[in-house]
Amino acid sequence: xxxQRDDTLAAGAVTAPRSSxxxxxxxxxxxxxxxxxxxxxxxxxxxxxxMVTALIGPSGCGKSTxxxxxxxxxxxxxxxRVNGRIIIDGEDVNDRQVDPVLLRARVxxxxxxxxxxxxxxxxxxxxxxxxxxxxxxKSELADIVESSxxxxxxxxxxSDRLLxxxxxxxxxxxxxxxxxxxxxxxxxxxxxxxxxxALDPIATAKIEELIDDLxxxxxxxxxxxxxxxxxxxxxxxxxxxxxxxxxxxxxxxIFTNPRDTRTQDYITGRFG
Amino acid sequence: xxxxxxxxxxxxxxxARTEAEARLKRRYRAEAxxxxxxxxxxxxxxxxxxxxxxxxxxxxxxxxxDYRVSLPVQVDANRVNLADLGGSNFNLxxxxxxxxxxxxxxxxxxxxxxxxxxxxxxxxxxxxxxRLRADPSLVGQTIxxxxxxxxxxxxxxxxxxxxxxxxGGRLLSDRQLDWLDELRDQGRVTGGFNWTFLxxxxxxxxxxxxxxxxxxxxxxxxxxxxxxxxxxxxxxATYLEEFAxxxxxxxxxxxxxxxxxxxxxxxYGLLGLAVFINWLAIPRSSPLLGGLVLALMSLPTIIIAxxxxxxxxxPSIREAALAVGASRTQTVFHHVLPxxxxxxxxxxxxxxxxxxxxxxxxxxxxxxxxxxxxPETLTSAATVLPVQIFIWENASERxxxxxxxxxxxxxxxxxxxxxxxxxxxxxxxxxxx
Numbered sequence: 001x002x003x004q005r006d007d008t009l010a011a012g013a014v015t016a017p018r019s020s021x022x023x024x025x026x027x028x029x030x031x032x033x034x035x036x037x038x039x040x041x042x043x044x045x046x047x048x049x050x051m052v053t054a055l056i057g058p059s060g061c062g063k064s065t066x067x068x069x070x071x072x073x074x075x076x077x078x079x080x081r082v083n084g085r086i087i088i089d090g091e092d093v094n095d096r097q098v099d100p101v102l103l104r105a106r107v108x109x110x111x112x113x114x115x116x117x118x119x120x121x122x123x124x125x126x127x128x129x130x131x132x133x134x135x136x137x138k139s140e141l142a143d144i145v146e147s148s149x150x151x152x153x154x155x156x157x158x159s160d161r162l163l164x165x166x167x168x169x170x171x172x173x174x175x176x177x178x179x180x181x182x183x184x185x186x187x188x189x190x191x192x193x194x195x196x197x198a199l200d201p202i203a204t205a206k207i208e209e210l211i212d213d214l215x216x217x218x219x220x221x222x223x224x225x226x227x228x229x230x231x232x233x234x235x236x237x238x239x240x241x242x243x244x245x246x247x248x249x250x251x252x253x254i255f256t257n258p259r260d261t262r263t264q265d266y267i268t269g270r271f272g
Numbered sequence: 273x274x275x276x277x278x279x280x281x282x283x284x285x286x287x288a289r290t291e292a293e294a295r296l297k298r299r300y301r302a303e304a305x306x307x308x309x310x311x312x313x314x315x316x317x318x319x320x321x322x323x324x325x326x327x328x329x330x331x332x333x334x335x336x337x338d339y340r341v342s343l344p345v346q347v348d349a350n351r352v353n354l355a356d357l358g359g360s361n362f363n364l365x366x367x368x369x370x371x372x373x374x375x376x377x378x379x380x381x382x383x384x385x386x387x388x389x390x391x392x393x394x395x396x397x398x399x400x401x402x403r404l405r406a407d408p409s410l411v412g413q414t415i416x417x418x419x420x421x422x423x424x425x426x427x428x429x430x431x432x433x434x435x436x437x438x439x440g441g442r443l444l445s446d447r448q449l450d451w452l453d454e455l456r457d458q459g460r461v462t463g464g465f466n467w468t469f470l471x472x473x474x475x476x477x478x479x480x481x482x483x484x485x486x487x488x489x490x491x492x493x494x495x496x497x498x499x500x501x502x503x504x505x506x507x508x509a510t511y512l513e514e515f516a517x518x519x520x521x522x523x524x525x526x527x528x529x530x531x532x533x534x535x536x537x538x539x540y541g542l543l544g545l546a547v548f549i550n551w552l553a554i555p556r557s558s559p560l561l562g563g564l565v566l567a568l569m570s571l572p573t574i575i576i577a578x579x580x581x582x583x584x585x586x587p588s589i590r591e592a593a594l595a596v597g598a599s600r601t602q603t604v605f606h607h608v609l610p611x612x613x614x615x616x617x618x619x620x621x622x623x624x625x626x627x628x629x630x631x632x633x634x635x636x637x638x639x640x641x642x643x644x645x646x647p648e649t650l651t652s653a654a655t656v657l658p659v660q661i662f663i664w665e666n667a668s669e670r671x672x673x674x675x676x677x678x679x680x681x682x683x684x685x686x687x688x689x690x691x692x693x694x695x696x697x698x699x700x701x702x703x704x705x
Contacts, residue, residue, distance in 0.1 A: 073594065101599045104595055104597040111591060127596060131602055181596060
């Protein structure tokens with residue numbers, strides 16, 4: 001039964017068209033196993049710099065798994081195994097020489113649920129730069145915190161209470177705080193795993209606006225369940241289904257002229 | 273309205289409604305019943321607790337009062353050899369002075385003085401000796417000494433023995449009771465707080481026995497336990513929970529730790545006997561040995577408590593730290609451990625409090641002995657509070673039973689203090705969100 005399923009999925013992967021854009025992050029033939037169970041089947045995808053790549057697809061299709069391969073967060077899951085190559089700026093992240101800790105400083109991540117540290121707002125942002133030794137003095141650190149909060153669009157709201165606990169902020173503010181925390185270590189790539197799924201529409205709009213701003217400096221990969229959000233914020237979209245990429249390309253094309261019927265069915269809400 | 277006036281549909285609806293109401297009533301009754309059971313259980317538990325504590329309190333509180341007598345003692349120059357002060361019978365001298373004060377004289381057989389000696393503490397004789405040692409010129413003069421009554425005499429003053437008590441049960445003759453009344457009427461006897469009980473160690477004489485040695489012994493032993501068990505337990509738990517790979521070996525270790533936590537404490541005593549005494553030759557009955565055994569006993573509990581405290585830290589915090597490029601060690605030490613701190617602290621302190629009250633393993637390592645002094649080092653012979661309670665409980669003298677209860681009170685006070693510290697630490701660390 002498993003073999004049969006593998007075959008159909010492999011077929012799906014083959015029909016997936018290769019993206020022509022050269023990627024800042026470029027995955028080829030990435031497979032992920034959780035113990036015996038295979039979660040990703042030969043995924044190949046390019047994620048260009050200074051663009052937002054949206055990963056869409058039904059629940060459990062492997063979007064988040066793929067996202068977590070890029071900064072090797074899957075390493076932290078016992079029994080997880082990753083095959084294939086993910087190249088960032090010509091360097092394979094799974095290379096023995098690449099230290100996952102340093103990699104994660106280059107590839108920031110924002111999670112589904114806002115997860116600020118139970119420390120002050122200032123500490124939340126300052127933590128990354130401090131452990132990486134980015135600041136030599138207190139004032140330098142304060143500058144990094146300020147500029148990160150400014151870029152995350154949170155400075156005006158929190159500048160007068162930097163020492164208040166990060167957890168005292170509203171959900172949307174917490175998510176922007178977490179984005180500021182990711183920005184503070186000057187990453188090149190920012191991964192976002194359904195960053196708005198726990199937020200109300202107004203907070204969602206603010207985050208989307210922020211993503212659009214950040215696009216000019218980073219390569220952003222976002223997992224989302226909202227078609228509308230993918231259409232609004234992304235330039236490129238990849239449709240995942242059952243652990244494989246069915247179709248990837250420019251967002252406009254995917255949404256207006258999908259080549260695969262499964263993509264079309266999903267986008268038009270017929271399944272998923 | 274009669275049933276005939278209702279259509280079948282209406283009748284069915286009405287029936288459904290009455291059934292629903294009946295069901296609702298049953299549910300409310302079930303809930304009320306359950307609440308009642310719960311309250312009954314709590315009341316029962318509280319009753320047991322009140323009875324237990326009340327009994328201990330009632331039996332033990334009188335220990336904290338003692339009666340002291342002040343007596344003028346005629347130091348007879350003929351009976352004191354300055355070259356050998358310790359050779360004189362000062363107890364007899366004290367008893368004779370007391371008899372003289374009461375207008376009586378010793379009989380040729382010394383029965384009166386011997387009866388008098390058994391209501392006055394031997395401490396008085398030692399006081400005379402100490403005074404003479406300090407100042408030999410006092411020989412031939414009358415000096416006043418103040419000291420405790422014998423425990424049985426105190427029991428009479430406290431009303432625990434009365435003239436109605438049969439002579440065999442009170443160990444005091446009518447004549448002695450007359451003297452005690454007379455001494456009290458003369459204002460020679462004063463009651464007060466029993467500092468002796470808190471400032472002295474074990475003694476064969478109940479009126480001179482105290483818990484200081486046991487308290488210090490317990491403190492030293494607990495110090496050793498805490499010093500060993502807390503860091504080892506916390507580090508072991510942290511490694512197992514945060515760093516160790518999940519494989520067969522760690523499973524085996526985990527199962528064994530859980531099993532060890534359920535091993536009867538006396539087994540740890542046997543282990544201590546075999547390993548620490550027979551093999552490592554650590555002095556028996558020492559706080560060091562007791563601390564080692566109790567540390568072994570506390571380790572599994574501390575590890576389990578720490579692991580569950582670590583597990584309670586949301587994984588999102590670990591992900592957050594890892595995602596900004598913190599190493600595993602940084603993640604654990606900067607974020608996970610501080611959050612787990614209150615739970616860990618509570619676990620450590622509660623298991624230490626448990627160790628403080630442990631008796632069985634200490635009996636196995638020879639800690640059940642008469643130790644009349646305060647232990648000076650970690651390797652000198654010592655006794656600890658629960659063992660002291662055990663020893664006194666086995667003593668035959670009535671006054672030791674009262675002291676048993678009092679020692680239990682002292683132990684409970686320390687327990688409550690430790691639990692209080694646990695609560696305060698918890699509050700304090702939790703306040704940092």
